[in-house]
Amino acid sequence: SPSDPDLVERARAAKEKLGDKVFVLGHHYQRDEVIQFADVTGDSFKLARDAAARPEAEYIVFCGVHFMAESADILTSDDQKVVLPDLAAGCSMADMATAEQVAECWDVLTEAGIAEQVVPVSYMNSSADIKAFTGKHGGTICTSSNAKRALEWAFEQGEKVLFLPDQHLGRNTAVRDMGMSLDDCVVYNPHKPNGGLTAERLRDAKMILWRGHCSVHGRFSLESVEDVRARIPGVNVLVHPECKHEVVAAADHVGSTEHIIKTLEAAPAGSKWAIGTELNLVRRLANRFAAEDKEIVFLDKTVCFCSTMNRIDLPHLVWALESLAEGNLVNRIEVDRETEQFAKLALERMLALP
Ligand code: CIZ
Ligand code: SF4
Numbered sequence: 001s002p003s004d005p006d007l008v009e010r011a012r013a014a015k016e017k018l019g020d021k022v023f024v025l026g027h028h029y030q031r032d033e034v035i036q037f038a039d040v041t042g043d044s045f046k047l048a049r050d051a052a053a054r055p056e057a058e059y060i061v062f063c064g065v066h067f068m069a070e071s072a073d074i075l076t077s078d079d080q081k082v083v084l085p086d087l088a089a090g091c092s093m094a095d096m097a098t099a100e101q102v103a104e105c106w107d108v109l110t111e112a113g114i115a116e117q118v119v120p121v122s123y124m125n126s127s128a129d130i131k132a133f134t135g136k137h138g139g140t141i142c143t144s145s146n147a148k149r150a151l152e153w154a155f156e157q158g159e160k161v162l163f164l165p166d167q168h169l170g171r172n173t174a175v176r177d178m179g180m181s182l183d184d185c186v187v188y189n190p191h192k193p194n195g196g197l198t199a200e201r202l203r204d205a206k207m208i209l210w211r212g213h214c215s216v217h218g219r220f221s222l223e224s225v226e227d228v229r230a231r232i233p234g235v236n237v238l239v240h241p242e243c244k245h246e247v248v249a250a251a252d253h254v255g256s257t258e259h260i261i262k263t264l265e266a267a268p269a270g271s272k273w274a275i276g277t278e279l280n281l282v283r284r285l286a287n288r289f290a291a292e293d294k295e296i297v298f299l300d301k302t303v304c305f306c307s308t309m310n311r312i313d314l315p316h317l318v319w320a321l322e323s324l325a326e327g328n329l330v331n332r333i334e335v336d337r338e339t340e341q342f343a344k345l346a347l348e349r350m351l352a353l354p
Helices: 005-021 044-052 066-075 099-111 128-136 147-157 167-178 199-204 222-231 245-250 257-266 279-290 314-325 337-351
Strands: 022-027 040-042 059-063 081-083 118-123 140-142 160-164 185-188 207-210 236-239 272-276 295-298
Touching: 005 022, 005 314, 022 044, 022 314, 040 044, 044 059, 044 066, 059 066, 059 314, 066 081, 066 128, 066 337, 099 128, 099 160, 099 199, 099 207, 118 128, 118 147, 118 167, 128 140, 128 337, 140 147, 140 337, 147 160, 147 167, 160 167, 167 185, 167 207, 167 245, 222 236, 222 245, 222 272, 236 245, 236 257, 257 279, 279 295
Parallel strands: 022 040, 022 059, 059 081, 118 140, 118 160, 160 207, 185 207, 236 272, 272 295
Antiparallel strands: none
């Protein structure tokens, strides 16, 4: 839907007044009305690095969700202030693993006598607390682009991996890319005593998957893949690895948001694609590539936007920019020093992956 022209003008004016002091980051899953004001777009990791490469920007306005703003704060200098236009923009997946729950899980692994063999690998989509836990216990962060390399590295350090917080990315990477079987994976449920697992099962497992998932990607179904193949003959099904294992197994291609964009850029004219990722991005790609005669459809009509991503709208962005232009630092996201130090250690291990 078109943006309110008055708000567009106010955002433009506030941004102009701030000049180089502000740098606006727009995650791929953001609304068009917000993306039009982004200085760069990207996935969470690319955006955090882009922010770090702009030390002259005093204010980093992160149009995305809370864990992404935390990561940007961790990777930027102490002088740079990261602002999240709506503090209610969380991520349901990141919220599925709290520091207390993960500490309790580590106690369970210790009781089972296996903690020393376990290397934590945490997806970028996790709170700064979970990243710090990971750094403290010798583990690494991963993104959906480098999850395989992260697991390869982790299995050189230890015999087992605790994968947080997305069970689907963990399972898909273990089974698709590492040749493990579904039986090598167990799911740790933080809401059950001992994670719902016996010590024996924990000792047998190679991959201990945290019971978390994305409330958007986790909703694509095998049925939606079968339906789109019946509806559009010759369609290529391309999905994000946060989708369930059965969906990923039935798809033609699997990859991160950056991979999805590159694949569509390289696709021949006349090709047809069904995409399983967030709707704002899929709509934007469908519009962009329609001119090149590439047909792009959303994989499942019952799946919707990421509701927390969508909390960042033009009114919130205008409010944040105007406040900063008036000298009011609002909605700052600041990770405390100790957490930052250990989270950074885990992120640096990822950056050092071969
Ligand atoms: O699902 C998400 O939120 C993704 C893919 C985030 C990111 O950019 O890493
Ligand atoms: Fe979190 Fe999923 Fe939304 Fe990404 S799309 S922010 S993982 S709920």
